[in-house]
Amino acid sequence: MAVSRPDHPSLLPALLAAPDPAERVPRSARDWAVDIACFVLAVLFGGFMLFATSHGSSGVHHPPRLPDVLIGALGCLALWWRRRHPVELAVALGVVSLASASVSGAGCIALFTVAVHRPFRTVAAVAVVHLVTGAIYTAVFPDPTESYWVGVVWGVVVSAAVVAWGMFVRARRQLILSLRERALRAEAEQQLRVTQARQQERARIAREMHDVLAHRISLLSVHAGALEFRPDAPPTEIAKAAGVIRASAHQALQDLREVIGVLREDATEDTPERPQPNLGDLPTLIDESRRAGMTVTYENRLHDVDAVPGALGRSAYRTVQEALTNARKHAPKATVSVIVDGSAGTDLTIEVRNPLVNAASGIPGSGTGLIGLAERAMLSGGRLEHGPTPDGEFRVRAWLPWRGETTPAGAPGGAA
Template sequence: MTVMSGMAVSRPDHPSLLPALLAAPDPTDRVPRSARDWAVDIACFILAMSFGGLMLFVTSQGSPAPHHPPRLPDVLIGALGCLALWWRRRRPVELGIALGTVSVLSVSVAGAACIALFTVAVHRPFRTVALVALVHLVVNALYTAVFPDPTQAYWAGLLWGAVVVAAVVAWGLFVRARRQLILSLRERALRAEAEQQLRVTQARHQERARIAREMHDVLAHRISLLSVHAGALEFRPDAPPTEIAKAAGVIRASAHQALQDLREVIGVLREDTAEETPERPQPNLGDLPTLIDESRRAGMTVVYENRLHDGDAIPTALGRSAYRTVQEALTNARKHAPDATVTVVVGGTAGTDLTIEVRNPLVATASGIPGSGTGLIGLAERALLSGGRLEHGPTPDGEFRVRAWLPWPGETTPAGAAGVRP
């Protein structure tokens, strides 16, 4: 009666009577007995022997005429039935039918027959249990007819037998239902734990994707600066020493900063990070002048127009998205239009939209800096996640324009104007 052998309850019912009764044992039925199994089997053996002896004593007392089978065959059959209980785990259905059948010739085997019926009720489908119980009821009717009790009516003997069989089956079904409930709760707990691990894994992957976007935005900008200054040194070897030293200083500072950013990203991506380290401060819209100065020192011509109203009230996440948008647009302009004038316009008010526009004339020559082609896609995704949108492409005026609209929440939103895009 172990939980392991209880897995047989999931076997579907068989279409015919004989296979339902003689269902093949599960491989789990052959699992070696544990200490608990041995204790249960010994208790069942002792209980069957005791109940069989009690039945022998009851049927021998207080009757004017014997109403029991011959004693010697009765005792032998009862002893063999009790010994057969040691195989009830492997062949519960066959043992239940056999012990129920021989009960017509022995009252001492009644205890073993009840335990075998109980085992079938615990480990087999209800259809099989009903068929084995029917065998016990029929045998009880035959026994009552062959060895009638003169002190009670025939129907009373049938009723007592039916009550005993029903009680044994009900008890076995209760134990089976309880085990199924425990298994169900255990599976539900395992499933909940697996789902929790899946959510943690998904959150980790999303965080890594966010870090990858940040790494692309930061490193692409700094490496493009390195490429521009290195290209200037390559094509102007006769430049004054002061300019060469200045360009070398910019290259050194950009390379140092790029390595620092890369080291921080790789540290976050490590699997064996024991403790969560706080993120360093992220750039905001207030850092735009510094970003534009870096681009100007790299040789770009950048025109910056700040049309913000109450720029200090911009939320941190919104300012970071705006900063990354300008950074990626300047990087693209440096790659594809290195000598063109780039215009950066940032405007908006709280309660409407924060608008970012970066445009430059289309040119036929590029810097030769390779690009992944995913920068603008990442910006569009960032804008979409923020509830805004982003457009990019050539204009009829012969310029390439990147324009983003990001929602700027505020208490001054006019009624009916929420969500309006220019």
């Protein structure tokens, strides 16, 4: 009997049961072949039993031939509905076998169908019906050439063989469907892992683009604003500001090319990552901010900057970069204080403070930079706090775990 392939793992129990009449589907070519084969087997076996019982050597009485043939033919035709009503059909054929030997083939096919599609408790009950009717038939129409118990034993052997065959087919189908279910689940989990990896990579690239470009573009905005509000400035200052704008724009484009390059080609293990900033680059970052007109004080309390692991140094650099960008946006005339402290085995602490002011530079910002910094600190195993202090300042403070690794600060060591 054919079974359609499951479209979803949750369909496995339904496939092992007979289809609901209200949800039956057209028979496939395989279903037609199996049904025809079952009909032919039932006819052949029933004809053999009819021949055997009609040509006994001692002239023993058997069921009348015409009713026997009619019942057997109807039983074979009834196999057409064995998928929809397997239990009912098997019980009915077992009962009518009391008056027909030719229906025994159809009865075996029906019992086999029950063994394939129903649990063992139901199969055992139907098998008992067939054994009882077989024992009664043997008692009513005995064969003088063999003992009564031999006939009963033959009935038990045939029924047991049919049930065992059906249970084997059921177990094999369950195994195949279980393996298919595992394969589908594994494929779905693999697709989920791929999707999550893509999302994480996109989020990493988005953070990188924000950290790099927000700093450069804020510098451009500050210098462009100075030219806008001081059109009467000396030509030397205008040329100097224009040069800074050109250099910042060029650097922003270069940074953008480097970040987008990650999307164009898959990096291999032999492909070195582009140079990443670290704590050693903080003085250059602060000088850029000073040239943009900011007042920045920098206090480095570390004994050896080169001892800071590369990934940790990059996270610290990005934290200072984003904090300076926010200060340039929201407190352009305020003095910003940057303090870096810590030691191996404890935490690397980054603190950026500036007085709260009401003025703003007009540079747009949505606050997503601080959210990204908090996420970066969390992924590193640390934490970040930001907000006003009782002293009337705005403070950004990050604690990043420093486990004492001594990866060179300039060496590649993971995503920034």
